[in-house]
Amino acid sequence: MRTYYFDLKDGVPVRDRRGLDFASPGAAIAHSKDLAQRLRNERNIQDPRLIISVLDESGTEVHREPVYPDRP
DSSP: OEEEEEEEESSSOBOOSSOEEESSHHHHHHHHHHHHHHHHTOTTOOOTTOEEEEEOTTSOEEEEEESSTTOO
16 A cells, blocks of 8 residues: 545645555546546535646655536
8 A cells, every 4th residue: 555645726726635545556546536526516625726646655656636626
């Protein structure tokens, strides 16, 4: 298991200091997609620039998941 971090970025990053353990990068990416869906359902979060940056233990970004992929 490796630890992955899920930072939120919309111009000003919000760092994930805890992280979550996943068996593979694919599992961490799938989690970011679920997290994006949950954020889309939050009525008070509307920034179309919002993304989830998935980082591995070394700090390397392995994926970027837009929360609002259909907005400009």
